[in-house]
Amino acid sequence: MPSQALLSFDEFRAQAKRFKPVPKYNVATESKDPRPWWDLDLDAFHANLKEITRIVTSCTKGATGLDRELDHVMKTATTLEQVERTSAVKVALIGAQGAGKSLLINALFDCTGLSLTGAKGFACTSAIQDEIDRKQKKTAEDFFDTIFGSREEFLNAWSSNPVNTSESKSLCQLKCKEAMQTHDMNSQGIAMFSRNTPQELLEDNKPFLSNVEDQVCLWPIVDCVTIRLNHPLLHQGLEIIDLPGSGDINMSRARHADAIKDTVDMEIVLGDTVRIGTDEMVISTARAGVINHGVSKVKVVATKIDVISDDQLAQCVGAVYDEINLLMQKADEDAATAEDEDDATKQMQINRCKLYLGRFKKSHMIKERAALISEKLGTTLSQDGPVDILHTSTSDYMTWIKTDKISFERQPALSPEDIGVPTIRRFLFNLPASQNLRDHVIHINTTVPAFVEKMKRVVTQSDRDAGFRTIADALDDLRGRYLGDLMKALNRIYAVESKTSIDKIEKDSNAYKEASRARIRNRWPTLKHAAFTRLLKSRGTVPVGTSKAKGLKKNVNWDLELAIIMKPGFLKWYATQTAFLKKLKEALLPWLDTLYHDRVALMNESAANLITVEKAKLKLAPLQHRMKSKVIAMMDEMMAEEKRLLHRATMEDERENNIVSAVTDEIYDDVFAATPELRTTFKKERLDAHFLSPEAHFVDRFITLFKNQLEEKMTGLIEKHLGRLNAMLEEFSKLMRDHAPVDYAISPTGERVREELEKDIGYIEDKAETLRGLLPKTPKDEDDASTNTDDYLEDSGDQVKDLNYFLDKVSKSKRKPDHATRGPAKRIKHEDV
Template identity: 40%
Template sequence: MAALDEPLPFEEFPNYLKTHKLVDKYDSSEEPKSPHPWWELDKRGIDAELKEFAQLVIDALKGLPDNDKELQHLLRAASALSQVERSPAIKVALIGAQGAGKSLLTNALFDCDGLSITGADGQACTSAITRYAHYPGENDQDGERYFFAEVRFFNAEKMETMINEHARSYYYYQNDDDSDDEDEPRVKSRRQDEQDRRAKDTAEDVFNTLFGSREKFLECWSPSAYKSGEFSGICQHKCDEAIAKLNLNSQRVATYMGNDQGKLLERIKPFLTKVKGEVCLWPLVDSVTVRFRHDLLQQGIELIDLPGWGDINLSRVRHAEDIKDSVDVEILVADTIRIASDDAVINNARAAITLRGAANVRLVATKIDSLTPNQLSQCSGPPYDRIKEMIQEAEEEENRAEEEDDIIGRDTITKYKSYLQRCLKQRKITDRANDITLEISTKFQGRSANDLPDIFHASASDYMDSIKKTKIKFADQPALSPSMTGIPAIRQFLFSLPAQKNLDDYSTHVNVLVPAFIEKAKRATTESDRDAGFRTLADEFDCMRHAFFKDFLSQTQCAFRNISKNCLDKMRADANTYKELVNKKLTKHWFALKGPTFNKILKCRGTVPQGASKAKGLENGCNWNKELSDLLAPGFQRSYIKHVECMHDMKRALSEALDHTHCRAIRMMDDSSANLVVVEKAKKKWMDVRPKMQAKLKVLMDRIDRIEKRTLLWAMMEGDRDNNLVSCITDGHYDAVFGAAPALKPNPNGKKNPGYVSPKIKFQRDIMAKLFLLDKDHFVDHIITHFQSEFDRIMNSVLAEHFDDVSKLLETFSATLRGQAPVDYMITQVGEDIRSELLRLIPTLEDKSAAMREKMPKRIKMEGGAAAPIPEDDIAISDNINVVDLYEKESKRKRTGEGSTTRVVRIKKASETAVKRPGYR
């Protein structure tokens, strides 16, 4: 927070009051941005010139023949040039407990009161994931500001999972049987736990909503209908019936609009939370995207408000965690009084830092203005004692002025006392913020200074008070000025996130795409550029490219699978040790629990939060999944470290493979039958492709680094993740054991509860032992196998996406070569005239292109840096590159200390090739 000035003496206060008696509404548009060339860029000027540039070409191409493919292509390209294509928005997630103040913080960040539902009524404000994104249309006209919302519903699979979980919670609450002695008469329900009650209440709300009333719900509900799956089928039909009444598109999205945020919120509120007296479909909602025009969103930010911690529906919690894993930046929000002591905040922050780095994680302490007069009166020491003394003196002067009936004097003194009280509050807020920052920094001891996330201290309520009225009287002014509320600082951080990305978008458009278009126009209008050798060269390049990519992807995926397998071999070799630990955990600890406690944990799928149950042994809660995960954590940690090391070798192997690709293409061009002029032009264009391939490789390795970290957190349950590796195996096991029961005793007399032929708890333990502890089908084996298969699946997907990207890059190069070739159709006289007009226009286009480049920053730091120079020696390249062999060579070189060995390579120079080629003209 900003440094505070000392309180003014009363003699100076009247001058202060003159300038602060009535203050203007805060204008966030005047807030400074973090220094970056993007903010100095003349974007409006460039946008205007791009439109003029495109319009000149479009006007010149009017009346072009429909069969003139070349000019048609130019027309499409010119239309696309009129606007800079922006990269995908940076996704920022707001994460925190229910009631932490995320919704009010959202309203403050967008200067938009009522945009997000706050928890003023005492319940969870939003139960659905809410996204705030830019609406790209020109929707602000005649002073109107339009708001749009896209409500996306779960697909059938996720909806079925959600229904089954709610039905399960309702069934086991109504039919609770945790008896340890089945021979004793069953008692209808011991005292229920709060967690069970909350889960039942939530399920009841969902089903009442789906069926229209509690009575209709109970007509369809019965234990037998639940067990047979009939009730789940009816609910699925009800879900489809409920959303079918909405105007959904093929993506299961309904769209709503409002002239302001309040009107839109009225329409979408039932999709966000429970609304009394209305049919609320929020349990069926995947996410709600609110779109409107705002500078922050327009810069390329998408803000995602995730439901607060504390949701007891596991399927919804895991869905939220999936969304969280996809974001670029995490902002963890917590109440000021809890942020330094809440383990959930600290643990989630550590996990986020591990995955994304501290630069992409921020902590926000909300409600910093939450101080009562009693709390302020307890402040002592300098400078509090002096300020309180000044307040006391002001009170005495106020009483004296009242006795003397000095109305004007008393009013000034009253305002002065109010001013001093604000100063006292500001001082306490500042000191408390500094103390919290210091305390949180100690929580991250052991990390470097670069691993400590920045902390913002925010008061959204005081900020909103500063923007509600055009003029704010002295008596209504909040204690904290807008700059002290922390909201401008958070907004400045958000604005800085997409700055470099936006600058790169403009740089690519102005420095690459516009000149490339001019080159296309020149080729279309200049006959001398139409050389048949380019098509020959393109055909030869395509043959090489297809041969090269035929096995490259499968080889790389195979190499990655081998690496992941090898990295887990140590864990497989130690499997017996892990099995012994798991066996001991189950037999000595879990199986020793009493029946009610054992069944309670099974019913909660292994996790009972502290304070959620009063069952014996669960006073402090328990987490079976975490216990298992902690036993296996050393193995996954070693596997992660080894995999990171292997990826260093793989990066060099893939880089060498790209070098092979580059050199093979050069060799193919040298050996081509095309003439020298064609070859040299093609080689010059090819030289621009290699840095792009290297940049894509860097992006790939960065993604792999994040995947490695994310899967490690997934396996080790960092941050108390509900979506974790162990639960993928245990959820089904827990359900199977909890639902298992021995056969009933013969019942010739038709007793209501004849009992079981053997104790139920012993039967359940035997079932659990079979599911977890069989030596040839052990839980540890399942975990290792599932981890590798899931890791390989993710890697295969990422590699396929990367290779597809590289393939498109090479296809573009091939198309560029073919664009140099002669057209294969007749050019009409109209086409000739248009080309002549376009030829006369080219100098003007070049001038405009140069003018736009002048507006760009002179030096732009490119992501990934410059590519390494190509060696001048000839590479001994085989026609079939094997990535596995390249990786083995790199890892062997590392093992034998040959990392710095120089490759003996040679690339023939073009001049040498030209001299030696027979028939050169």
């Protein structure tokens, strides 16, 4: 890569090192952005854990089938090095066909053939900007061609009789099963392949990704293709998802891609540099990502930044380009002189200088264009905050990593850092860094000490009594009452609050009905027959530029028009619901504190001996924050789901699977298929009746569907997360019961092993302390800070404080004036003059 300062021929000639080959780019030497996670010495971490395992397992001296306690300790020791990891961070690559998603994946993992590209003109997906009926037709064709083996076989099996019959369904099922049998699939319908290289694996995967001649290809009915490989980036806990191209003509794949977008943690939106600044698909996809995930969870990548023609370079003007052109002209003159003098060495140096000048010119234009794109596209996408815009050249990057030595003549114009791939990889490395550190901290501070406690218990005979089982039984009773009450209270309170907020929509339903009536009767019927029919056929949506019919030259979207009418009501609903969920979140935390403190009080009142009680309390302590983290996760997911439902109702995220279309699709289909076909008036009247019928008005159906989806989602989330909380507390009870005595006889070998273990406990505790010393110094996370619950723990006799009690407390605290923020009253001394 040329330096930033432009060199003259004499300066360039003086730096002979520029003529030499350079080594290929070494990914292993890439720096990483500072994070506490990278400061953790993982080698020392695992070495200490291995040492603990070695010491413990050596005590058995090969003995097997020991008593149950020793077997449990030995089994735990062998798994001590395995850190329980949080779920992988999911990153989706999104872009149109040919945007460079697959090439970027290959570059990120430093290999070719890992992901199928469309370099030969046959991409794994096909995308257009087309109307709904074309997408539906293509989806059906892809499916039937696949299960029947070919278009000809399908047409031969096709009948003019109604297809929605038992016979036709059975035929399709048999054909689908027959197509799947071509591959060696397991009972879950999964075909697995293991190969030595990505290129070999890709040959096996191609039929599941794209059409391959003379093979049965199942890509239209494949849910996903998962590739696992050994790479440092994946060791961090990442899952990279290459989604079908934006606007994929196969509707089922497009809707599946929409569903996946909702589940990922990060979206990387790719677009070709040549048109990314005005690419509506890139802009709308990025905006939808920001709406769904937040501005920090979306990156936009301009690809193929190195694609610049000689004609484009020749048109560049300005101070730097003029200087380069003068130097190039001077180099040509010097080359002519060198030729006359028959100075071959000087000719070679001048040619290399001209090559250098051409690269400098190209790199300068690339950087100049990139800066302009970042500025203008960044302004377009900056509604919710600045979106990061990156620039990549995967072809140049692959040149840097292919061979051990790269001659001067073959070196790309851009350095590996300027190519952008290392920047993206550095970002991906750091995505799961915080959660990785948290997992290891928990392992050091909780898992290892718990193992030491197990060792102490197994060598201490006096600790074996019935106290732990008694405590566990009492805890189960308490858990059942508390969580049962919480489940009922949450569903009841949410239902009440939800009705209150939905009422804000229904209160203005007459106004929405009047506005929709005016739109449907005064605007939609004015279209001529062709335009009106085209809209029905396309389910109310005709993108700009896809029709020349009068009234359809601009973007027309009937569903969006209806959503805009209803939007104010849903914004009121969302504001009310957001305020309620925040209050509920504040109330749940002290409620959990009461559950925790009641569990501690139950232990204190237990008839078990002091050692048993203190150990049970010690083991309970970590659960206080874990309980809160699960409830916080529930509330965060409820808030995120309500936001998604808002966007689906208002169509703000521009997804096809929105709530409006769930009501209107069947209406458009029915009116379009209605007869007589040529009577537009008849169809318009039928459309009017479907939308505006007093018995089943669109506004009423829309609100009802929204309510049903809201109730289903929220009930499911409450049940799911409280189930997880219950499972965690149930597991704690099980651990308590594991402390109970068991019926077995301690053999002489068991006695000897216990004696050896007891001798090693001090050494293992030192190792545990060494592990704690490995933790990097980092500020304590705010989420880990204890919530001050003194106000919620005042004595109230035997009365159990339910969730409403804490909601009232939160509401009262909101209404109190914040005296703490006021300064002290100032006394002003008045003196007579």
